[in-house]
Amino acid sequence: xxxxxxxxxxxxxxxxxxxxxxxxxxxxxxxxxxxxxxxxxxxxxxxxxxxxxxxxxxxxxxxxxxxxxxxxxxxxxxxxxxxxxxxxxxxxxxxxxxxxxxxxxxxxxxxxxxxxxxxxxxxxxxxxxxxxxxxxxxxxxxxxxxxxxxxxxxxxxxxxxxxxxxxxxxxxxxxxxxxxxxxxxxxxxxxxxxxxxxxxxxxxxxxxxxxxxxxxxxx
Ligand SMILES: *Cc1c(COP(=O)(O)O)cnc(C)c1O
Numbered sequence: 001x002x003x004x005x006x007x008x009x010x011x012x013x014x015x016x017x018x019x020x021x022x023x024x025x026x027x028x029x030x031x032x033x034x035x036x037x038x039x040x041x042x043x044x045x046x047x048x049x050x051x052x053x054x055x056x057x058x059x060x061x062x063x064x065x066x067x068x069x070x071x072x073x074x075x076x077x078x079x080x081x082x083x084x085x086x087x088x089x090x091x092x093x094x095x096x097x098x099x100x101x102x103x104x105x106x107x108x109x110x111x112x113x114x115x116x117x118x119x120x121x122x123x124x125x126x127x128x129x130x131x132x133x134x135x136x137x138x139x140x141x142x143x144x145x146x147x148x149x150x151x152x153x154x155x156x157x158x159x160x161x162x163x164x165x166x167x168x169x170x171x172x173x174x175x176x177x178x179x180x181x182x183x184x185x186x187x188x189x190x191x192x193x194x195x196x197x198x199x200x201x202x203x204x205x206x207x208x209x210x211x212x213x214x215x216x217x218x219x
Pocket of ligand 1: 033035056080081164193194195196210211212213214
């Protein structure tokens with residue numbers, strides 16, 4: 001299958017999952033995860049109409065996205081990987097959505113940089129729903145307090161929550177937990193679901209699914 005065919009298949013599966021869950025068509029956005037792929041691999045996907053992309057590294061993204069964004073207006077680029085505070089300025093410059101706000105230090109660095117640059121990308125808080133030591137994210141029971149700190153003390157508007165469930169577990173309970181936390185925090189967007197489980201995530205209310213290998217192929 002070509003990359004265009006794989007993209008179409010993913011879009012069809014998203015539409016079907018929306019119907020199955022009696023959700024409005026288009027209520028689960030596709031974030032095409034292009035990490036490790038070159039600009040030339042990404043161009044056909046842009047040409048096929050995809051505008052929302054996700055990358056997990058700031059430096060890698062700086063090598064390809066400024067040119068791709070200049071070629072096509074309307075690209076929305078999401079940072080979906082861990083962010084170091086010394087990369088906050090670069091991240092604010094390039095990304096339209098930062099999904100991985102995961103500690104106070106990075107929230108403060110982003111708030112400072114947003115003021116300096118006069119730019120305000122949308123921000124999501126990453127939640128470590130499985131409490132995995134090697135994984136980034138705020139603990140579920142600290143999420144509400146962290147969102148409140150971002151909003152009240154740092155003046156950041158937090159629009160969503162994001163999670164990556166443990167690879168070896170049924171993702172459903174993790175998606176349900178993220179949806180419950182979002183409700184408690186008054187947060188609208190839910191970034192959850194990847195190539196292996198995006199239909200499940202849509203059932204649990206995902207507003208954005210991050211799909212890489214099902215579109216671009218194995219990394
Ligand atoms: C790589 C990545 C994805 C996409 O994973 P696939 O299994 O290739 O769809 C989604 N979310 C995050 C945070 C990632 O790093």
